[in-house]
Amino acid sequence: MSAVTVDTADDVATILLNRPEKLNALSDAMIDEFFAVLDDIARSSARVVVISGAGRGFCAGFDLSLAAEDGGGDERFWASRQERFGALVTRVRGIPQPTIAAVNGAATGAGLGLALACDTRIGSTAVRFSSAFVRVGMSSCDVGVSWLLPRAIGTTRAFELMLTGRMVEAEEAERIGLILRQMAPDQLLEEAHALARAIADNGRMGTWMTKRGMWANLEAGSMQAAIELENRTQTFMLGTGGLASRAAERGFTKPAKG
Structure with missing residues (x-):
């Protein structure tokens, strides 16, 4: 066994x-x-x-x-x-x-x-x-x-x-x-x-990057270094297109132009 x-x-x-x-x-x-x-x-x-x-x-x-x-x-x-x-x-x-x-x-x-x-x-x-x-x-x-x-x-x-x-x-x-x-x-x-x-439920990529970012920032030398990593992570995540699709799934749709 x-x-x-x-x-x-x-x-x-x-x-x-x-x-x-x-x-x-x-x-x-x-x-x-x-x-x-x-x-x-x-x-x-x-x-x-x-x-x-x-x-x-x-x-x-x-x-x-x-x-x-x-x-x-x-x-x-x-x-x-x-x-x-x-x-x-x-x-x-x-x-x-x-x-x-x-x-x-x-x-x-x-x-x-x-x-x-x-x-x-x-x-x-x-x-x-x-x-x-x-x-x-x-x-x-x-x-x-x-x-x-x-x-x-x-x-x-x-x-x-x-x-x-x-x-x-x-x-x-x-x-x-x-x-x-x-x-x-x-x-x-x-x-x-x-x-x-x-x-x-929060999606594969977002949870992966959250895990990586959290562990990495436990070893960061300063708050500014941690924020720098966060900013780069969020910019990367935005490029996946996940924000728009997940926002739409959850009812946060862009208002139509009048």
Whole structure:
């Protein structure tokens, strides 16, 4: 059985991490499967992507049963593995479709990084977040968390969570902005798909450029640089002819000359 499955309906692709006996902890093979799925979706007609986990967990991060591996004594083994896992964040960000994490349970370590890599997050009442690596002899600066978490919740809270590795459960996660809202577990995917359809209704190109512009401007050096990118994006979008057609579809027609 595949450790990463995908189902597409109504222009929404749903990726399911499917290793429930391990709380969807990531192995090397699972990362390879995930990247292949993302590549396929990037080329597909899907307009929005929902990412969730099978069973009780969203993703428990790196599979610690692999921690003793040494790659046959090759000193490059762990560096290569680290770079491969770290690329998970940029690959999720890099696909053109907006992404929604439907966080159904534990999202720890690299699982926290994966959830943060998505453009927004909805959580079930069973959700639990932790930058867990600091509790097992490693650093919490892993899989993009040190860049993404402070941008999601601010530096004061991010430092506390990363230095302690403590668990954040659903109510707190919603209060501090780690998730958009919390839902009963049996309503989580339905809510995520409803949000995905609302995004998809706005059209493929506009949502793609919004995603790209938002992430790019999180790294902009000044407000003026951000506005410059916005201006260029809007000028490009105007050239597609989408403004006139969408305005007409929504009843904003040009008055007839009298």
